[in-house]
Amino acid sequence: EPEVTQTPSHQVTQMGQEVILRCVPISNHLYFYWYRQILGQKVEFLVSFYNNEISEKSEIFDDQFSVERPDGSNFTLKIRSTKLEDSAMYFCASKRQQSSYEQYFGPGTRLTVT
Amino acid sequence: AQTVTQSQPEMSVQEAETVTLSCTYDTSESDYYLFWYKQPPSRQMILVIRQEAYKQQNATENRFSVNFQKAAKSFSLKISDSQLGDAAMYFCAYRSADTGNQFYFGTGTSLTVIP
Numbered sequence: 001e002p003e004v005t006q007t008p009s010h011q012v013t014q015m016g017q018e019v020i021l022r023c024v025p026i027s028n029h030l031y032f033y034w035y036r037q038i039l040g041q042k043v044e045f046l047v048s049f050y051n052n053e054i055s056e057k058s059e060i061f062d063d064q065f066s067v068e069r070p071d072g073s074n075f076t077l078k079i080r081s082t083k084l085e086d087s088a089m090y091f092c093a094s095k096r097q098q099s100s101y102e103q104y105f106g107p108g109t110r111l112t113v114t
Numbered sequence: 115a116q117t118v119t120q121s122q123p124e125m126s127v128q129e130a131e132t133v134t135l136s137c138t139y140d141t142s143e144s145d146y147y148l149f150w151y152k153q154p155p156s157r158q159m160i161l162v163i164r165q166e167a168y169k170q171q172n173a174t175e176n177r178f179s180v181n182f183q184k185a186a187k188s189f190s191l192k193i194s195d196s197q198l199g200d201a202a203m204y205f206c207a208y209r210s211a212d213t214g215n216q217f218y219f220g221t222g223t224s225l226t227v228i229p
Contacts, residue, residue: 003158004158031215033215033216035217035219040221041221042118042219042220042221043205043207043217043219043222044219045215045216045217045218048215048216055215056215056216058216091158091159101147101149101164102149102161102164103217104158105151105158105159105160106158107156107157107158108158
């Protein structure tokens, strides 16, 4: 069964550095999402992406964050200048179409900012 | 904004027994969807079961069933005949039927299955 994949599984970076988290959604899916989960807290929505543009974003998704679909398969989340509070698990998700009930999640990337 | 609350950070169940995981939510919307996702250790979240708010009948998927109480805004998950493979983190999630984009998750319940 097709799965959403994410790389790397764990990323350690120093405060102020840029990081790019990568996701490969399921191939025939059209809607893409990023979520994050700070340790011990809820999974929080960051952004949704469709037709090569952001369709919705949360308050968390400020100017330090950006998303891109650089080619036909990858979906990336960039954090320009990481802060300690960006340490979290980041989940990518995708779904086939607007009316689809389910979002399919990747295994997550654990980002540690030191 | 919608909120989802899971009041049980950890639960345990004996193999072959039944366990119920609790979830409550807060919304002013009348049409929405509720989900239970399972996340095994180091694996992705997978959908266990979903419930459409307009349906009165509780959803069932094999050993998994829900008790959906719309008026009480409660959505509990019952796992019958628990198996070792059921051990995971379980997340309750809400999605509006109107806007439909983002999921609102609870903090999760870690389920341990005791052999």
